Amino acid sequence: MTDSEDRMSNMLTEDAVGIDLGTTNSAAAWIDEKGHSVMIRSTEGELLTPSVVLFDDDETIVGKSARAASTVHPDQVAQWVKRDMGFHVYHQPIRGRYFPPEVIQACILRKLKDDIVAELDTVGQTVITVPAYFDEPRRKGTADAGEMAGLNVLDIVNEPTAAALAFGERLGFLNASGSTAEEMTVLVYDLGGGTFDVTLLHMAPGRIQTIATDGDVQLGGHDWDLRLLDFAAEQFIESGGPDPRQDPAAFGRLYVAVEEAKHTLSARNRASIRIDHARHCHAVDVTREQFADMTADLLERTVYTTRQVLTDAGISWDKISRLLLVGGSTRMPMVVEKLQQMSGIRPDRTVNPDEAVARGAALYARFLLNQRAGRQTGYQVSNVNSHSLGVEGIDPETMRKTKVTLIPRNTPLPATFTDRFTIKRAGQQSIVVQVLEGESSSPDDCTQIGRTVVRDLPPNLPMGAPIDVTFSYQSNGRLEIHTQIPGMAQPCRLTIQRSSGLSDGRIADWRGSVSAAAGFDRMAALAVTEEPRAALSLASLPLPEALTPSPPPEPPVPPDAGPVVSQPAQAEADRPNDGQTHFTTSRRSSTLRFWVLLTGWILSSVVGLAVGYLLVLWLFPEIDLPRPW
Ligand code: ADP
Ligand code: MG
DSSP states (O other), X not given: OOHHHHHHHHHHHSOEEEEEEOSSEEEEEEEOTTSOEEEEOOTTSOSOEESEEEEOSSOEEESHHHHHHTTTOGGGEEESGGGGTTBSSOSSOBTTBBOOHHHHHHHHHHHHHHHHHHHHSSOOEEEEEEOTTXXXXXXXXXXXXXXXXXXXXXXXXXXXXXXXXHHHHHHTOBOTTSOBSSOEEEEEEEEOSSOEEEEEEEEETXXXXXXXXXXXXXXXXXXXXXXXXXXXXXXXXXXXXXXXXXXXXXXXXXXXXXXXXXXXHHHSSEEEEEEEETTEEEEEEEEHHHHHHHTHHHHXXXXXXXXXHHHHHTOOGGGOOEXXXXXXXXXXXXXXXXXXXXXXXOOBOOSOTTTHHHHHHHHHXXXXXXXXXXXXXXXXXXXXXXXXXXXXXXXXXXXXXEEEEEEOTTOBSSEEEEEEEEESSTTOOOEEEEEEESSOSSGGGSEEEEEEEEOOOOTTOOTTOEEEEEEEEOTTSEEEEEEEOTTOSSOEEEEEEOOOSSOHHHHHXXXXXXXXXXXXXXXXXXSBSSOOOOBTTTTTSOOOOOOOSSOOSSOOOOGGGSSOEEOOTTHHHHOSSOOHHHHHHHHHHHHHHHHHHHHHHHHHHHHHHHHHHHHHHHHOTTSOOOOOO
């Protein structure tokens, strides 16, 4: 057997595994011999493993017991770590040390790997899921976590894409090669414990394409729990007890009771929360209706985001074939009722909302393995950029700094856009291209992801001379920027590679401790004592070097090189897709000025006429004119 035949037969025999590495809970699934997705239970017999890590002296404990320890030893426990991906370290010190978030995620994955091996005897080839809005550093960080845990990471796939595959398997709209027979647009509404995501997908034979995605990383079942907790605590105080929220241990116990009551309210109309604190005991009753009332604004926030995604994509509800519910919090009846009322579509809950993502990831792993072994034709999964990318410019009308978007959010990747700007002053020598990410038109509210100075502009350029800026954003997260002055031979090129925080060497260092489930004593040596809190995608990115046609040795940036890119009016016409962000400031200011002037003119005319009329009446009383008195 040749090497490649050997590899191919391994691919066919290797198990395809999917992991949903969730903010609150994680889960794993695999594909059995018949090609069906099957959930893998943990060694504790559970389908879900809480994504919580307890750093004990000589071992790291993941799951339920780590969660139980979070109220007793909060400084030894890490949870909601997924929210910190993209930062250098997890936001809270663990026993005085700061750990990279991908290392803590690796501990969770290591526990899942052990459970997978216990069930299948092998680790298999794994696909791990991430939210659709995760940028490249966070995807790479997730893959690194998988590697540190000792997994064979086949690929990283978006959670909504995976969920759609799982629904496709169950409902039969996916064929054997993992593709739909007909085209359809699907909306995935995912309300988990700490995050909310909504994604529009277009499914066609051989292709799943993300059309638009949005979400709220600070909204999930946890917020519903806190509302119920406040309600229960206030009832307890009214009954004569002290505030249980003031005592961390009592708070922890109440939180557990409240979450249980929330789950009960998904099945029954009323629930009771028993609080026993400081020798005072009281049972708080709550109905489903009361619970829905006290959390209506939270639900409304998810509705607003959902509408926004449809508006962004220019799609109305009647074009949506299916509305898929994912995430434990979609079990709350208020979610189903609200969505049905808003969309007129019956939300689909055919697949268990805790399982859809892991099952879909396993299906995707199987498709990839079959494809690589040549047993299946190509299958394309594509994404969009979840944040707008642009440059800092100067609004010609207000002369204020503004962000000019070149690649609007939700643009299918890869994407290339060019926009034309003008030189601010005659004879200008250099131009600063400040690359920004974010939705605000104010550069200060956006993330600065790179900066380059184009020097040695041709001498005597007139004011208003054009300069073209092109952004090419590849599916792998690589952003290339070209600037070109029409008529100038050599374009300037800059590449920004948004890379993960951990070097290969650091990953190798951590791998030993993570895969041995080593405890704090061993891990502490690799952790840092200070908090270097900067997002990878922000400050830690190495500033890109200025690439000019002939770079002079370390020339000082001329003081006039400040933000010198301004956009001419015709740029609006050149713009293929966007335009609003580009000119919002100037358009709004000139429109406002017009209305203020018009109103002022009308008011002064009316007052002038009235004063003139009164003057005539006073000076010439003999004239017979109608008098207002
Ligand atoms: P994540 O994607 O953040 O890991 P999950 O999808 O596992 O989260 O959802 C966890 C959330 O779902 C928790 O807030 C939990 O309380 C909530 N949840 C689970 N089951 C129910 C239920 N029956 N009723 C209401 N909420 C539930
Ligand atoms: Mg989830």
